[in-house]
Amino acid sequence: MQWETVIGLEVHVQLATKSKIFSGASTAFGAEPNTQACAIDLAMPGTLPVPNEQAFRDAIMFGLAIDADIARTSMFERKNYFYPDLPKAYQTTQLEKPIVGRGHVEIELADGSKKSIRIHHAHLEEDAGKSLHEDFHGMSGIDLNRAGTPLIEIVSEPDMRSSEEAVAFARKLHSIVTSLGICDGNMSQGSMRFDVNISVRPVGSDTFGTRTETKNLNSFKFMEDAIALEVERQIEVIEDGGKIIQETRLYNGDTKKARAMRSKEEANDYRYFPCPDLLPIVFNDDYIEQIRETLPELPDARRDRFLSQYGLSHYDANILSGDANVARYFETAAGGDAKLAANWIMGELSARLNAEDIAIQECPVSAEQLAGMIARLVDGTISSKMAKEVFDAMWNGEGSADDIIEARGLKQVSDSGAIEALVDEVIANSPQQVDNYRSADEAKRPKMLGYFVGQIMKASKGQANPQQVNEVLLRKLNDLL
Amino acid sequence: MHNKTLADIIAGLNRGDFSSVEITRHFLDRIQQLDGQYNSFITVTAEAALASAAAADQQRANGSVPLFCGVPMAHKDIFCTNGVRTSCGSKMLDNFVPPYDATVVENFANAGAVILGKTNMDEFAMGSSNETSYYGPVKNPWDTNCVPGGSSGGSAAAIAARLTPAATATDTGGSIRQPAALCGITGLKPTYGRVSRWGMIAFASSLDQGGPMARTAEDCALMLNVMASFDGKDSTSIDRPVPDYSNYLNQPLSGLKIGIPKEYFGEGLNPGTEQAVRDALAEYEKLGATLVEISLPHSNLAVPAYYVIAPAEASANLSRFDGVRYGYRCENPKDLRDLYMRTRGEGFGEEVKRRILVGAYCLSAGYYDAYYRKAQQARRLIKQDFVDAFQQVDVIMGPTSPSPAFGFGAKGNDPVAMYLEDIYTIATNLAGLPGMSVPCGLVDNKPVGLQIIGDYFDEALMLNMAHQFQQATDWHQRAPEGLA
Numbered sequence: 001m002q003w004e005t006v007i008g009l010e011v012h013v014q015l016a017t018k019s020k021i022f023s024g025a026s027t028a029f030g031a032e033p034n035t036q037a038c039a040i041d042l043a044m045p046g047t048l049p050v051p052n053e054q055a056f057r058d059a060i061m062f063g064l065a066i067d068a069d070i071a072r073t074s075m076f077e078r079k080n081y082f083y084p085d086l087p088k089a090y091q092t093t094q095l096e097k098p099i100v101g102r103g104h105v106e107i108e109l110a111d112g113s114k115k116s117i118r119i120h121h122a123h124l125e126e127d128a129g130k131s132l133h134e135d136f137h138g139m140s141g142i143d144l145n146r147a148g149t150p151l152i153e154i155v156s157e158p159d160m161r162s163s164e165e166a167v168a169f170a171r172k173l174h175s176i177v178t179s180l181g182i183c184d185g186n187m188s189q190g191s192m193r194f195d196v197n198i199s200v201r202p203v204g205s206d207t208f209g210t211r212t213e214t215k216n217l218n219s220f221k222f223m224e225d226a227i228a229l230e231v232e233r234q235i236e237v238i239e240d241g242g243k244i245i246q247e248t249r250l251y252n253g254d255t256k257k258a259r260a261m262r263s264k265e266e267a268n269d270y271r272y273f274p275c276p277d278l279l280p281i282v283f284n285d286d287y288i289e290q291i292r293e294t295l296p297e298l299p300d301a302r303r304d305r306f307l308s309q310y311g312l313s314h315y316d317a318n319i320l321s322g323d324a325n326v327a328r329y330f331e332t333a334a335g336g337d338a339k340l341a342a343n344w345i346m347g348e349l350s351a352r353l354n355a356e357d358i359a360i361q362e363c364p365v366s367a368e369q370l371a372g373m374i375a376r377l378v379d380g381t382i383s384s385k386m387a388k389e390v391f392d393a394m395w396n397g398e399g400s401a402d403d404i405i406e407a408r409g410l411k412q413v414s415d416s417g418a419i420e421a422l423v424d425e426v427i428a429n430s431p432q433q434v435d436n437y438r439s440a441d442e443a444k445r446p447k448m449l450g451y452f453v454g455q456i457m458k459a460s461k462g463q464a465n466p467q468q469v470n471e472v473l474l475r476k477l478n479d480l481l
Numbered sequence: 482m483h484n485k486t487l488a489d490i491i492a493g494l495n496r497g498d499f500s501s502v503e504i505t506r507h508f509l510d511r512i513q514q515l516d517g518q519y520n521s522f523i524t525v526t527a528e529a530a531l532a533s534a535a536a537a538d539q540q541r542a543n544g545s546v547p548l549f550c551g552v553p554m555a556h557k558d559i560f561c562t563n564g565v566r567t568s569c570g571s572k573m574l575d576n577f578v579p580p581y582d583a584t585v586v587e588n589f590a591n592a593g594a595v596i597l598g599k600t601n602m603d604e605f606a607m608g609s610s611n612e613t614s615y616y617g618p619v620k621n622p623w624d625t626n627c628v629p630g631g632s633s634g635g636s637a638a639a640i641a642a643r644l645t646p647a648a649t650a651t652d653t654g655g656s657i658r659q660p661a662a663l664c665g666i667t668g669l670k671p672t673y674g675r676v677s678r679w680g681m682i683a684f685a686s687s688l689d690q691g692g693p694m695a696r697t698a699e700d701c702a703l704m705l706n707v708m709a710s711f712d713g714k715d716s717t718s719i720d721r722p723v724p725d726y727s728n729y730l731n732q733p734l735s736g737l738k739i740g741i742p743k744e745y746f747g748e749g750l751n752p753g754t755e756q757a758v759r760d761a762l763a764e765y766e767k768l769g770a771t772l773v774e775i776s777l778p779h780s781n782l783a784v785p786a787y788y789v790i791a792p793a794e795a796s797a798n799l800s801r802f803d804g805v806r807y808g809y810r811c812e813n814p815k816d817l818r819d820l821y822m823r824t825r826g827e828g829f830g831e832e833v834k835r836r837i838l839v840g841a842y843c844l845s846a847g848y849y850d851a852y853y854r855k856a857q858q859a860r861r862l863i864k865q866d867f868v869d870a871f872q873q874v875d876v877i878m879g880p881t882s883p884s885p886a887f888g889f890g891a892k893g894n895d896p897v898a899m900y901l902e903d904i905y906t907i908a909t910n911l912a913g914l915p916g917m918s919v920p921c922g923l924v925d926n927k928p929v930g931l932q933i934i935g936d937y938f939d940e941a942l943m944l945n946m947a948h949q950f951q952q953a954t955d956w957h958q959r960a961p962e963g964l965a
Binding site for chain 1: 560561567569574577579580581583678679680681682683685686687713714715716717793794796797800801803805806807808817821841844845846849853
């Protein structure tokens with residue numbers, strides 16, 4: 001039987017606000033445990049939540065970016081469950097009136113086709129702390145620094161039909177929230193976490209199969225692998241005559257294995273009810289329009305601009321516009337020659353970043369440095385070959401391209417008089433080759449240039465501008481015809 | 482000395498009749514000598530009180546001082562006090578010392594008040610008799626075989642016994658007004674949002690409101706001037722100017738219309754209580770007001786709606802007491818589940834557990850619509866009754882509680898009988914309206930309270946009406962035998 005995969009995503013996005021959603025404590029990542037949890041975050045008796053306006057602005061920005069309805073009245077509910085890293089024993093979240101209503105996100109697939117993924121809603125909520133089960137000798141440690149960090153949870157419709165679509169959707173969301181500047185997009189620090197709802201059904205069926213939810217995936221690669229694994233498992237279960245149980249699953253990216261966490265029967269009754277400590281929050285049209293006016297450029301618009309402004313290929317424009325940080329880097333580096341900047345970023349730079357597993361924001365070669373190097377390529381000071389050496393040196397922290405060129409004596413000879421002299425010298429020293437060139441068919445002549453170029457470059461110790469050498473050589477040889 | 486009202490004490494301090502240390506010591510001595518009989522304090526902060534009294538005297542010697550400078554009073558043990566144990570009447574918080582002050586506490590500190598200690602209360606403010614306190618029941622100074630009412634029974638009893646001239650209190654369903662009535666003192670529950678809830682340990686967040694308790698309306702006005710404030714730390718606090726309540730006390734009452742809800746004079750009302758209330762209403766007519774019979778047709782929904790909404794909110798509010806971060810923790814938990822079950826099983830008393838269970842049940846999947854949602858609908862109807870009534874009248878009056886103070890164990894194992902104690906007070910909490918209780922008589926030598934319900938933010942008018950009544954009568958000056 002042929003099977004179709006059906007995927008829906010729930011995405012938790014940590015908002016990049018400075019303080020928490022209901023307290024003034026800092027949200028900075030990486031502090032000593034429990035140093036960024038105030039009395040409110042600790043749920044001390046008598047403390048009360050006060051909403052952080054920035055979290056609402058961020059959520060509204062997201063809603064506007066996906067063309068969604070923005071709720072004019074926003075309310076919070078309490079979701080009750082006991083866990084040590086949830087200090088109040090309820091999470092303040094939104095159920096009945098989420099701030100962002102229905103919207104949609106367009107994704108583009110490898111074959112160039114486009115698809116619209118519907119967003120069911122997105123709501124604001126607070127993150128929990130972290131339970132640490134290692135290093136405490138059979139006990140658990142609780143770090144409440146993360147408790148109260150604002151999140152938007154984005155819930156898609158089950159519109160995706162393959163892991164490729166799911167990953168494209170996840171990447172697009174990443175691109176949107178980083179472009180808006182409402183999330184730092186740092187997946188390894190948990191700034192975006194994906195819960196994937198997966199089911200399979202016979203191709204042609206119009207009802208959904210029973211779904212499972214694989215929780216807390218924090219890389220696109222893990223997501224792709226986890227989906228493949230779960231789809232395979234579900235098909236196997238069904239083909240063996242079994243039934244899929246609605247359950248929550250955990251995927252371990254290191255072992256590449258998944259396991260069931262709890263079934264629907266064991267699921268909590270969260271006893272949601274409106275939070276009486278927070279009054280409904282009302283946004284008027286002016287407020288929302290003011291936010292709309294501050295919206296930065298979104299990924300699709302940026303891609304179109306990259307196509308027209310920089311004359312990039314569709315492929316290049318897609319890659320460079322997708323990630324807001326990459327796009328920013330590209331635009332800074334593109335001053336001299338956009339095409340060259342694109343090639344360098346997607347080639348050498350990406351390869352190095354991937355190899356060393358660092359984000360472009362932490363790249364040791366700044367976009368300004370790369371622009372400086374490209375300027376020297378464009379003006380012919382250095383050759384492509386020299387540029388690789390300059391790039392390596394910049395990566396190693398040796399300074400600007402100009403400093404490196406100077407220090408290493410990498411100047412390419414572009415002085416036309418000097419190049420003419422070199423060409424003349426090589427022609428004079430190669431009578432046999434010149435004769436061969438003159439007597440050869442015109443079609444074969446271009447291939448015979450290589451010898452002369454090689455000799456000239458050798459004589460210049462590699463510093464002659466190859467393009468200029470080619471031009472001068474061709475002119476002088478043709479003069480001899 | 483101990484019969485002085487807050488107004489008397491402020492005047493006496495200003496005149497130099499006595500020092501803050503003298504008056505503070507006087508009340509501390511009384512607490513030490515007499516409170517063994519009443520159990521109205523959980524914690525007495527004698528040393529700190531004397532130190533701040535001495536500082537107040539010094540400050541006074543140096544020049545102008547804030548109004549409450551050196552004036553002794555007490556806080557209900559539901560208000561967090563920085564560095565002073567705040568138990569909320571529960572074993573769960575027997576060891577809890579907050580590192581912060583409630584806004585109400587801070588407001589009184591800024592006004593210069595001297596805090597004698599923390600008063601007893603029903604556990605987590607859940608009760609109408611003060612019998613649910615982990616620290617034992619409070620006894621009514623009018624009859625120590627009787628309850629003082631609750632949950633602010635400690636504050637009420639301490640004032641009635643002249644152990645403190647005034648105290649803060651809170652009211653979720655009647656917890657200021659009912660003990661004020663049963664102890665023969667004056668208490669005011671302000672409009673919801675008028676007094677900050679920051680640092681006031683939550684029972685039912687949408688109903689809880691702090692307010693003053695003292696012997697006179699004049700004193701309650703002085704206290705409300707300090708307590709009422711907009712507070713950015715409480716999102717339900719209302720940003721609205723606070724009038725000087727003392728300025729309105731002497732307005733004439735002529736032309737005012739008093740609504741008398743017929744539903745508040747039906748079955749279950751003690752005849753003596755009814756007579757005292759009717760006499761008080763007649764007094765108001767003498768003062769120039771007109772009585773208008775009105776109807777609050779959904780009054781019968783108040784108790785059932787309240788006993789869904791309040792426990793529902795409480796079930797979530799009290800979930801934080803889990804033994805993980807502060808408060809009581811059971812001995813040697815064998816795992817997480819055991820930690821939760823035993824901590825909460827051992828740390829909470831029976832009434833608190835009952836309400837948590839009721840609340841969790843009302844919010845459960847499949848029951849939410851039948852209970853919680855229905856109760857919210859009832860709440861809207863109750864509120865609308867009042868909105869309609871205030872189209873016709875300026876204030877509403879009736880009994881505060883159905884009968885005077887009852888004996889310990891009288892409501893025994895029937896929680897519903899206890900819940901009916903608040904039958905006349907609960908509706909105002911559901912509507913968010915201000916309510917007040919003023920002494921208006923004695924039945925079998927036990928006090929009766931007249932309830933005054935005002936429109937939103939009409940505390941000044943209520944205090945004015947209460948003050949005028951107290952100018953014409955002396956019920957508020959009566960004291961339990963031997964305590965005057």
